[in-house]
Amino acid sequence: MTPLLSVQGITKRYGAHIGCADVSFDLYPGEVMGIVGESGSGKSTLLNCMAGHLRPDAGSVVFDTRGHGPRDTVTMSEPERRMLGRTDWAFVHQHARDGLRMGVSAGGNVGERLMAVGARHYGDIRDKAVDWLERVEIDAGRVDDRPTTFSGGMQQRLQIARNLVTGPRLVFMDEPTGGLDVSVQARLLDLLRGLVRDMGLSAIIVTHDLAVVRLLADRLMVMKDGHVVENGLTDQVLDDPQHAYTQLLVSSVLQV
Amino acid sequence: MIDLSNVSKTFTLHNQGSAVIEVLSDVSLTVAPGECVALTGASGAGKSTLMRMIYGNYRAQAGVIRVGGVDLVQAEPREIIRLRREVLGYVSQFLRVVPRVPTLDVVAEPLRAVGVSSDEARTRAKELLAQLNIPERLWSLSPTTFSGGEQQRVNIARGFAHAYPAMLLDEPTASLDAANREVVLSLIEAAKARGAAIIGIFHDEAARARVCDREIDVSRFTPGLSSGSEAVERYNESAA
Numbered sequence: 073m074t075p076l077l078s079v080q081g082i083t084k085r086y087g088a089h090i091g092c093a094d095v096s097f098d099l100y101p102g103e104v105m106g107i108v109g110e111s112g113s114g115k116s117t118l119l120n121c122m123a124g125h126l127r128p129d130a131g132s133v134v135f136d137t138r139g140h141g142p143r144d145t146v147t148m149s150e151p152e153r154r155m156l157g158r159t160d161w162a163f164v165h166q167h168a169r170d171g172l173r174m175g176v177s178a179g180g181n182v183g184e185r186l187m188a189v190g191a192r193h194y195g196d197i198r199d200k201a202v203d204w205l206e207r208v209e210i211d212a213g214r215v216d217d218r219p220t221t222f223s224g225g226m227q228q229r230l231q232i233a234r235n236l237v238t239g240p241r242l243v244f245m246d247e248p249t250g251g252l253d254v255s256v257q258a259r260l261l262d263l264l265r266g267l268v269r270d271m272g273l274s275a276i277i278v279t280h281d282l283a284v285v286r287l288l289a290d291r292l293m294v295m296k297d298g299h300v301v302e303n304g305l306t307d308q309v310l311d312d313p314q315h316a317y318t319q320l321l322v323s324s325v326l327q328v
Numbered sequence: 329m330i331d332l333s334n335v336s337k338t339f340t341l342h343n344q345g346s347a348v349i350e351v352l353s354d355v356s357l358t359v360a361p362g363e364c365v366a367l368t369g370a371s372g373a374g375k376s377t378l379m380r381m382i383y384g385n386y387r388a389q390a391g392v393i394r395v396g397g398v399d400l401v402q403a404e405p406r407e408i409i410r411l412r413r414e415v416l417g418y419v420s421q422f423l424r425v426v427p428r429v430p431t432l433d434v435v436a437e438p439l440r441a442v443g444v445s446s447d448e449a450r451t452r453a454k455e456l457l458a459q460l461n462i463p464e465r466l467w468s469l470s471p472t473t474f475s476g477g478e479q480q481r482v483n484i485a486r487g488f489a490h491a492y493p494a495m496l497l498d499e500p501t502a503s504l505d506a507a508n509r510e511v512v513l514s515l516i517e518a519a520k521a522r523g524a525a526i527i528g529i530f531h532d533e534a535a536r537a538r539v540c541d542r543e544i545d546v547s548r549f550t551p552g553l554s555s556g557s558e559a560v561e562r563y564n565e566s567a568a
Binding site: 100103258259261262265287290292304305306307308311312314315316319322323 | 337339340341342343380384385386387405406410426427428429
């Protein structure tokens, strides 16, 4: 099987400071990988390098494109990379307002991504937008409301609808449940799990919440100071951590 | 079906003075299809550790753990996930579920994961829940608020929904009343009859005598460190 994403030797420095160093892994279709580590461990830098938001100093990010097979997205042209970002890739930001257009209606937010890939029929776009609002449990009656009138949890679900409407194959998520109430988190996690399974999505989820990765991720990568210190099956890494840092991380979680 | 050779396990506690605890060494055992083998030994002997290693939940330091042709010591995460989906079932002592998901779907999920249609999976889930005496009015609710005994029965229903060729059972009859214990034992017997290879931990001696063909005393694989095994128990509790 060809990996959907093959990351080799990704390195990013900020001057003398290491963002992330020599990170390599393969992600296969349908796999969900979590990346955990404390603030400053390089997990967001790595995610942004993979998603084309940051240019790595070294390394390659090879994506198995629909049309042309495996291509290095680091060296491809900017328009090609942007096209990927609108079609096969999706990026869910921690703060929904970074991933939404706050001045445009909910339906417009979902429809815009469809129009970016060539949809032109207003009725079709609106139907699809309504369908997706319902799939992420937003009342269809809110289709013409702006996201500024939505709660944080609703905004996050709208961002997910906007991202998934074009049927991407790979979703990058940066702390998707961060800053939400636990009850809202649970609902979002359940929703994400269902969507990942039903659409056969592959996903890379950056978070510092170990409970989130236990529920969503098949496999886990632990980062510290820009380096990957441990990786493996999620429950194995959490239940039998091998590295000193992972042991510290797991044993630091407060029990409820 | 399940084949272990020369398997060893140590825990290195880096944040507790790098203490190294040898839990199991040189474990070799084989379980054939249709056979049920009990793991015995005192608390702390390493029964649950061994079972978790066979499931790929704990990492082995040495040896080969082969289930249905896959070596769990060397396998990639996606191979272990496929094995757990299709071949290797595990009924743990605790139910761990996503909040909000109805009991019926919790039980049907392993079948959905192997491609069984939603209707068929739910039909099988209903059968199992009825068999295990979970009242029908609870089926549409999340099991997170159920009593301990109910949660355990939901866990068993989920574990037996798909006909896994290999199964690991950790105290499946603990804290069940006589009627439900009988249901679980008959589920185990039915699984054996269809050819499943089963490894179980049963503190219930009568249950063990009824369903198990052999016993393996895990303490013979335990390097003689009673204080060490207590530390491991403590470690396991803190990790759980």
